[in-house]
Amino acid sequence: MNTKNTALLISTGKSRIRRKNVVFAVLAHKMALVGVVIIVSLLCMAVFAPWLAPHDPNDQDLYRVLEGPTWEHLLGTDDVGRDLLSRVIFGARISLVIGIVSTFLSALFGSLLGLIAGYKGGMADMVIMRITDTFMCLPVMVMLLVIVAVLGPGVENIIFAISVLTWTTFARIMRGQVLYVRELPYIEAAHADGASELRIMFKNILPNAISPIIVATSIMLGRHIMLESIATFLGLGVQPPTPTWGKALRVGYSYLEIVPLYSIAPGLMITLAVLGFNFLGDGLRDALDPRLRGEGEKYR
Amino acid sequence: MKRYLAKRLLYALLILFLVSILIFSIARLLPGDPIQAAAMMNMDLANEEIMDDLRSQFGLDVPVVLQYAVWVKDFFTGEWGTSFGSGEPVFEMFLRRLPVTLELFAGYVFWSFLIGFPLGIISAFKRNTALDAAITSTAIVGISVPVIWEAIVLIYLFSVYFQIFPPSGFVPFSENSMENILCMIMPTFVLGTHSAGMYMRYVRSSLLEVLSQDYIRTARAKGLKEMAVIMRHAAKPAMIPVVTVIGIDWGYVISGSFLVEYMFALPGFGRMGIDAIAARDYPVIQATLLIVAFFILMVNLAVDLLYGYLDPRVRVT
Numbered sequence: 001m002n003t004k005n006t007a008l009l010i011s012t013g014k015s016r017i018r019r020k021n022v023v024f025a026v027l028a029h030k031m032a033l034v035g036v037v038i039i040v041s042l043l044c045m046a047v048f049a050p051w052l053a054p055h056d057p058n059d060q061d062l063y064r065v066l067e068g069p070t071w072e073h074l075l076g077t078d079d080v081g082r083d084l085l086s087r088v089i090f091g092a093r094i095s096l097v098i099g100i101v102s103t104f105l106s107a108l109f110g111s112l113l114g115l116i117a118g119y120k121g122g123m124a125d126m127v128i129m130r131i132t133d134t135f136m137c138l139p140v141m142v143m144l145l146v147i148v149a150v151l152g153p154g155v156e157n158i159i160f161a162i163s164v165l166t167w168t169t170f171a172r173i174m175r176g177q178v179l180y181v182r183e184l185p186y187i188e189a190a191h192a193d194g195a196s197e198l199r200i201m202f203k204n205i206l207p208n209a210i211s212p213i214i215v216a217t218s219i220m221l222g223r224h225i226m227l228e229s230i231a232t233f234l235g236l237g238v239q240p241p242t243p244t245w246g247k248a249l250r251v252g253y254s255y256l257e258i259v260p261l262y263s264i265a266p267g268l269m270i271t272l273a274v275l276g277f278n279f280l281g282d283g284l285r286d287a288l289d290p291r292l293r294g295e296g297e298k299y300r
Numbered sequence: 301m302k303r304y305l306a307k308r309l310l311y312a313l314l315i316l317f318l319v320s321i322l323i324f325s326i327a328r329l330l331p332g333d334p335i336q337a338a339a340m341m342n343m344d345l346a347n348e349e350i351m352d353d354l355r356s357q358f359g360l361d362v363p364v365v366l367q368y369a370v371w372v373k374d375f376f377t378g379e380w381g382t383s384f385g386s387g388e389p390v391f392e393m394f395l396r397r398l399p400v401t402l403e404l405f406a407g408y409v410f411w412s413f414l415i416g417f418p419l420g421i422i423s424a425f426k427r428n429t430a431l432d433a434a435i436t437s438t439a440i441v442g443i444s445v446p447v448i449w450e451a452i453v454l455i456y457l458f459s460v461y462f463q464i465f466p467p468s469g470f471v472p473f474s475e476n477s478m479e480n481i482l483c484m485i486m487p488t489f490v491l492g493t494h495s496a497g498m499y500m501r502y503v504r505s506s507l508l509e510v511l512s513q514d515y516i517r518t519a520r521a522k523g524l525k526e527m528a529v530i531m532r533h534a535a536k537p538a539m540i541p542v543v544t545v546i547g548i549d550w551g552y553v554i555s556g557s558f559l560v561e562y563m564f565a566l567p568g569f570g571r572m573g574i575d576a577i578a579a580r581d582y583p584v585i586q587a588t589l590l591i592v593a594f595f596i597l598m599v600n601l602a603v604d605l606l607y608g609y610l611d612p613r614v615r616v617t
Contacts, residue, residue: 134318137593141555267449275444
């Protein structure tokens with residue numbers, strides 16, 4: 001058997017065993033389990049919203065505006081008499097869609113560029129890392145507001161803006177991993193065996209450099225949901241009448257003294273989403289790589 | 301150490317240059333130009349003649365490279381242009397608002413250090429106990445809770461329900477020191493929450509790591525008191541990762557300060573930024589971004605230098 005196959009066999013065999021262990025380790029990790037429960041509940045809420053919501057989220061009843069909790073409206077009604085609970089349930093959809101899509105794009109491009117920077121080195125590394133450093137001195141939230149203000153509000157623009165601003169995090173993590181992995185003996189073996197560069201990058205290096213990216217994906221997902229809600233809160237994000245947590249938080253804030261639940265309930269959902277993904281990220285980190293314990297904050 | 305310092309300084313300059321180009325391009329990426337965009341928001345400007353006047357007034361009728369050069373020169377001489385909205389010089393707006401933001405940051409440092417460090421140390425020494433678990437969970441909640449929601453909950457609890465603190469607004473310290481402190485307690489606490497959580501986790505993990513080192517065992521074996529072991533041998537190396545996280549956290553804190561000033565209606569620098577973004581007031585937006593970038597770079601530079609002081613290995617490379 002030649003070295004390439006041996007290396008592959010070792011790496012794939014190992015990752016299959018590890019994958020199973022990871023699931024167990026995450027479920028055994030108390031905080032991570034809480035995270036999984038929160039995330040699964042939110043996902044169910046988003047998917048089954050039409051069945052779960054007691055009312056149509058856009059049904060107005062102008063005779064019953066700004067009511068406190070009643071049996072008919074468990075969380076009360078908003079300023080145009082819509083059922084708050086239904087709007088909070090439907091709000092999970094847009095938040096999760098924006099969070100998942102923007103994180104996917106950002107992780108994809110970031111990892112790819114990080115892989116190239118780390119593996120190729122030289123000029124490519126220089127250019128990619130200088131861009132990353134440049135982005136690092138501009139706070140993501142502030143830049144997000146600027147870009148959305150320039151492009152105009154809307155779901156696509158928010159997703160675009162978040163992805164453009166956050167891929168650098170993934171690029172840095174990936175580059176660091178690749179710099180370490182590419183010096184390992186099995187990569188040398190693959191080179192000696194005449195494997196193509198692309199094959200080495202994607203078949204040999206990538207699978208062994210991906211763990212921190214998975215951890216970061218979880219943590220960043222929570223952050224992106226928060227970013228969307230902030231932009232929407234400030235009137236620059238998703239536009240009405242789409243039910244969103246950020247918008248409910250915004251309008252509810254002006255009625256804080258009359259119906260506190262109006263802003264506190266949707267805000268709690270945002271907090272739970274961020275918390276869930278942070279808990280899961282912590283659990284994943286401990287499960288995937290105990291050496292990284294306590295380093296999750298670097299992904300922020 | 302001198303070479304290390306020079307290298308970091310040069311690097312910061314390079315990044316500042318790149319950032320300034322990025323910020324400069326944002327306003328130029330608009331369809332049309334900033335004047336047209338401003339005219340869309342403000343009908344008084346929507347007249348070709350007025351717009352041409354403004355273009356020459358803001359130097360938009362010369363080549364882009366020249367515009368950039370003039371912009372950078374003006375920035376260093378304190379001529380940051382005038383706001384499209386109020387017509388006030390941006391530099392003066394900035395100076396007037398700076399004290400509020402600086403007070404906010406001072407309060408932020410107070411809360412985040414006061415909560416973060418002691419709890420992190422306690423949690424490291426009581427590792428794997430119920431107390432440790434409680435502190436670790438508190439930390440992650442502190443890291444996760446969004447600024448806007450925390451602000452709303454605190455305003456509801458302490459301003460609407462218990463009526464202890466004013467819900468928003470600002471009283472200068474020189475006018476009434478007691479009221480000034482009362483109206484800054486909630487904003488500074490909200491801003492400090494995230495970092496406090498971060499410091500708790502980082503102090504805990506780095507202290508645990510250092511305390512498991514051989515030289516700490518040696519220090520204990522030669523009969524040093526526990527306090528002496530910590531102060532003389534463990535504290536300095538344990539600070540290294542904590543200092544790094546202070547640097548990483550700054551961008552987050554600045555974003556947070558923008559939101560906190562918005563939520564509590566503090567007339568600071570961040571509030572100016574958010575208002576400018578909402579009104580597409582480009583001279584103010586550009587100045588705001590450049591100041592923020594400059595500030596973050598300075599903090600990172602300070603962190604690098606501190607790092608060099610704490611960890612002798614860094615100075616060599």
